[in-house]
Amino acid sequence: MSLQAANLAAAIVDLDGTMVDTVGDFEAAIGLAWADLGLHPVGRDFIVRTVGKGSEHLIAQCLAAVGAPAALQQPAWERYQHHYLAINGRHSAVYPGVVEGLQALRAAGLRLVCLTNKPGAFARPLLASKGLDGHFELVFGGDAFAHKKPHPLPLLKACEALGTPPSRTLMVGDSSNDAAAARAAGCPVVLVSYGYNHGEPVASAQPDAIVARLDAIAPLLAG
Ligand SMILES: O=C(O)COP(=O)(O)O
Numbered sequence: 512m513s514l515q516a517a518n519l520a521a522a523i524v525d526l527d528g529t530m531v532d533t534v535g536d537f538e539a540a541i542g543l544a545w546a547d548l549g550l551h552p553v554g555r556d557f558i559v560r561t562v563g564k565g566s567e568h569l570i571a572q573c574l575a576a577v578g579a580p581a582a583l584q585q586p587a588w589e590r591y592q593h594h595y596l597a598i599n600g601r602h603s604a605v606y607p608g609v610v611e612g613l614q615a616l617r618a619a620g621l622r623l624v625c626l627t628n629k630p631g632a633f634a635r636p637l638l639a640s641k642g643l644d645g646h647f648e649l650v651f652g653g654d655a656f657a658h659k660k661p662h663p664l665p666l667l668k669a670c671e672a673l674g675t676p677p678s679r680t681l682m683v684g685d686s687s688n689d690a691a692a693a694r695a696a697g698c699p700v701v702l703v704s705y706g707y708n709h710g711e712p713v714a715s716a717q718p719d720a721i722v723a724r725l726d727a728i729a730p731l732l733a734g
């Protein structure tokens with residue numbers, strides 16, 4: 512079914528790689544945590560390829576990449592959270608077209624929810640400091656439910672909270688995690704071309720549409 516024919520009532524919008532370019536924050540917080548623990552630094556490219564499945568996954572992968580012993584898992588997670596909360600948003604930027612895109616979706620009558628794999632305690636202050644929080648009725652972090660994307664549960668829960676059927680609730684994301692979760696939940700999905708998709712082209716996730724900016728979505732709905 513085309514996006515136009517879906518008669519959308521709401522959109523669920525991803526955060527990292529879709530609305531905000533946060534790689535600089537991940538890189539800074541991991542760098543500071545790793546320095547505290549005397550670990551070898553992790554390269555930015557590795558972080559870009561690994562972001563998307565939540566912070567716990569990112570930290571575990573970065574520890575494995577530098578051959579850190581298992582005993583450092585918990586201290587690394589604690590140091591990382593400490594530093595991330597302190598620098599949150601400082602090395603991040605809202606992508607061009609995001610504010611206009613969110614405004615246009617709302618003007619088209621869609622209700623908006625933010626759903627991210629990022630912990631809620633990181634996501635809420637980031638949205639607020641970037642002035643994006645006012646667009647969303649609800650914000651769900653990666654720790655809000657028993658599973659994260661690519662599991663469909665968070666999308667189904669978001670639809671339930673909105674009271675909108677998945678078929679009329681658009682997922683807007685940047686990665687195969689968003690696309691797989693949307694497919695399994697029964698939501699249509701649009702991916703942006705500029706985010707973090709584990710080094711793969713977003714076309715391989717077979718979304719309903721690919722856009723270069725968030726403000727290119729509303730025109731697709733109008734036909
Ligand atoms: O924190 C992550 O790993 C990704 O977060 P996202 O779901 O907002 O892309």
Ligand SMILES: [Mg+2]
Pocket residue numbers: 525526527528529563684685686706707
């Ligand atoms: Mg993302």
